[in-house]
Structure formats: structure tokens, C-alpha cells
Amino acid sequence: MISTIIIVILGVAGFFLAGFIHHKKTKSQKMVCIIGEDCDTVVHSEYSRFLAIPIELLGMVYYAFISISYGLTIVLPNIFNIQAVFWVLSATIGAFLFSAYLVFIQGLVLREWCEWCLTSAFICLGIFLSAIFGVPVGLVDFLAGNHLSISIIFGLATAIGLGSSTVTNVLFLKFLKDLRISSDESAVLKIVSQVTWFALGLLVISGAGIFLPQAEKWLSSSVFLLMSVVLVIIILVEAVLYLKVAPRLMRVSFGEEHEHMKGELHYARRMAFILSATAIVSWYAFFVLKSIGALPFDFKTILIAYIIILIISVLLGIFTEKSLSRGS
Numbered sequence: 001m002i003s004t005i006i007i008v009i010l011g012v013a014g015f016f017l018a019g020f021i022h023h024k025k026t027k028s029q030k031m032v033c034i035i036g037e038d039c040d041t042v043v044h045s046e047y048s049r050f051l052a053i054p055i056e057l058l059g060m061v062y063y064a065f066i067s068i069s070y071g072l073t074i075v076l077p078n079i080f081n082i083q084a085v086f087w088v089l090s091a092t093i094g095a096f097l098f099s100a101y102l103v104f105i106q107g108l109v110l111r112e113w114c115e116w117c118l119t120s121a122f123i124c125l126g127i128f129l130s131a132i133f134g135v136p137v138g139l140v141d142f143l144a145g146n147h148l149s150i151s152i153i154f155g156l157a158t159a160i161g162l163g164s165s166t167v168t169n170v171l172f173l174k175f176l177k178d179l180r181i182s183s184d185e186s187a188v189l190k191i192v193s194q195v196t197w198f199a200l201g202l203l204v205i206s207g208a209g210i211f212l213p214q215a216e217k218w219l220s221s222s223v224f225l226l227m228s229v230v231l232v233i234i235i236l237v238e239a240v241l242y243l244k245v246a247p248r249l250m251r252v253s254f255g256e257e258h259e260h261m262k263g264e265l266h267y268a269r270r271m272a273f274i275l276s277a278t279a280i281v282s283w284y285a286f287f288v289l290k291s292i293g294a295l296p297f298d299f300k301t302i303l304i305a306y307i308i309i310l311i312i313s314v315l316l317g318i319f320t321e322k323s324l325s326r327g328s
Contacts, residue, residue, distance in 0.1 A: 003134030004070050007127050011067030014123040018059035021116055025056070033115045042114035047105045051194050055102070059120060062095050066127060086146045089131055090153075090205060096128035097201050109243050144213035154206035158290055161199030165238070165283045168192040169276045172246075173320075186246065193242045200235055207231070222299035223289050226306060230286045234279065241275040270321045277317035281309055 021043060024031050031039035042048070048055055069088050099121040106113055135142050143150065172189060207228075211218050218224045249268045285306055295302055 003130040004073055006130045007070045008067050010123050010126045011063045015060055015063035017120055018056045022056040039114040041112045042106055042110055042117055045110055092128050092131040093205050094201055096124050099124035140213050143209045150206050150209040157199045157202035161196055162283050162287050164192055164195040165279055169280045172276050223295055225299050226302050227289045230282050234282045237275050237279045245271050273317035273321040274314050277313040281313040
């Protein structure tokens with residue numbers, strides 16, 4: 001009961017905080033940060049929307065949902081069955097991961113901090129921890145009892161991620177035929193890549209839900225171990241490509257203010273082709289491994305095979321970039 005009350009209080013606080021940010025943005029009022037950072041840079045940045053929806057509106061919807069859901073359990077303790085609890089908990093975990101992603105954006109991409117946004121992230125963390133400690137049954141038993149639902153989510157997330165990443169990287173390579181990315185092309189890539197990040201979040205959540213109840217079994221599976229390695233590589237590659245390389249291509253192409261380095265456009269283009277090829281190959285490798293389920297080889301053997309395929313994809317990326325450069 002205590003954890004539920006804490007969640008409701010935090011949810012209400014988060015709702016009003018997100019509403020405050022939205023009010024400031026719609027009224028074009030300056031966001032003042034007490035710690036001296038530039039809050040306006042963060043709340044009005046290109047990352048202030050997700051799937052074309054302002055992040056603070058998504059926050060208001062989430063906080064309202066959490067406050068109402070957990071508030072009802074205080075008044076009517078038995079209103080939700082275990083399946084409903086699972087979906088509420090999933091939303092909580094998803095919001096926590098999304099807030100961590102936004103903190104990452106502030107620190108490593110924008111290099112500016114917004115104390116209002118950080119406060120919202122801490123609220124998400126508090127709700128997440130309270131929800132985990134307040135699960136009505138043991139967490140492992142809870143996950144085991146919802147194995148089918150979690151597996152369905154994992155399958156859908158794999159399909160969404162594979163599809164969106166394929167579309168994103170194909171468009172990326174197409175747009176780079178002239179060795180530059182326009183602002184309109186960048187906007188298209190950003191929307192589609194955000195779908196990929198949404199799918200990655202679902203994969204991490206559902207994957208953990210599948211793993212925890214049968215950890216010993218999965219740790220002895222060479223396919224599962226390689227899938228885990230591939231998923232980490234996908235996350236790292238997607239992060240570097242769409243949060244560092246693509247924005248740099250935009251700045252160089254259109255002469256925006258940035259720290260200039262000799263040969264930076266050539267280097268950024270080559271990295272773009274290498275990372276794009278790696279992402280596509282890794283997503284399809286992940287999909288194939290999930291579909292197969294088991295292989296008559298040990299982890300080391302299939303890892304070596306995956307590395308060889310990655311090397312080939314990197315060489316193809318370099319060859320493609322060189323061919324386009326010679327033809328331009």
C-alpha cells in the first residue's frame with residue numbers, strides 16, 4: 001500500500017511538471033533553470049518530440065494513466081487482475097527506459113541539462129522502483145505467469161524493429177547517393193528511426209521478462225547468448241548512427257556552426273555507410289536467430305560466423321561509399 005501511495009503522489013507531481021513545461025512552450029515563455037543550464041535549448045530541441053508528439057504531452061498522458069491506475073487500486077484493491085497489473089508495470093518500465101534515453105540525449109548529444117526534465121526523469125525512476133517493489137507476487141513468478149503475453153510482445157517488437165530499421169537504413173543509403181542529407185530527408189529519417197527505438201525498448205523489456213524466470217536455461221543457450229550480443233550491437237550502432245553521425249552530416253552539408261575537422265564530411269559519410277550496413281545485417285541476424293530458436297553449434301562458432309558476416313558488411317559499406325564518391 002505504501003508503494004502504491006508513493007506512485008500516486010509521484011504520478012500527480014509528474015503530471016503537473018509536464019503540464020508546466022507544456023504551458024511554457026505553448027506560451028513561448030523562457031524556461032529558467034536554477035542550476036544555470038540552458039533549459040530552452042533542451043525543451044525546444046529537435047529531440048523534444050517523439051513520433052511527432054511533444055514529449056511533455058506523452059509525459060502528461062503517462063503520469064495521468066499511472067496516477068489513475070494506482071489510485072483505483074487504493075479505493076478498490078481487487079479492481080485489476082494480474083494481466084492488468086502486467087500491462088501497467090510494462091508501461092512503468094517503458095517510461096523509465098524512455099526517460100533514461102532522454103537523459104542520454106541531454107548529456108551526450110545536446111550537452112545541455114534541463115533541471116525540469118531531470119526532475120521528471122527522477123520521478124519516473126521513483127515510480128519504476130516503487131512499482132517493482134510493489135508487485136503483488138514475486139517478480140519472477142509474475143513474469144513466468146505472463147510468459148505468453150511477453151513472448152507476443154517480443155515477437156511484435158522484433159518485427160517492428162526489423163521493418164523500421166530496414167526502411168530507415170534503405171532510405172538513409174538512398175538519401176546519401178548525393179553524399180549529403182537534406183533537412184527534409186533528415187526529418188523523415190528521424191521519425192522512422194524513432195519507431196526503431198520504440199521497438200528496441202520493447203525488446204529490452206520483453207527480453208528481460210522472458211529471461212528472468214528461466215535464467216539458467218537461457219544462459220546455457222548459444223542462440224540466446226548471441227541474440228543478446230547482437231541486440232547490444234544494434235543499440236550501439238543505431239545510437240552512434242542516428243545521434244552522432246547523421247546530425248554531423250547535416251551540420252557539415254549545410255554549413256551549420258560546428259567544430260570543423262579536416263576531411264570530416266568524407267569520414268562521416270564512410271561511417272554512415274559502415275554503420276548502416278552493420279545495423280541491417282545485425283537486425284536480420286537477430287530475426288533469424290529468434291526464428292530458428294536452436295542451432296547445433298556452440299556459442300563461439302556462431303559468434304565467429306556473425307563476426308565474419310559483419311566484416312563483409314563493413315567492407316561492402318566502404319566499397320559503396322568509395323564508388324559513390326568517385327562517381328560524384
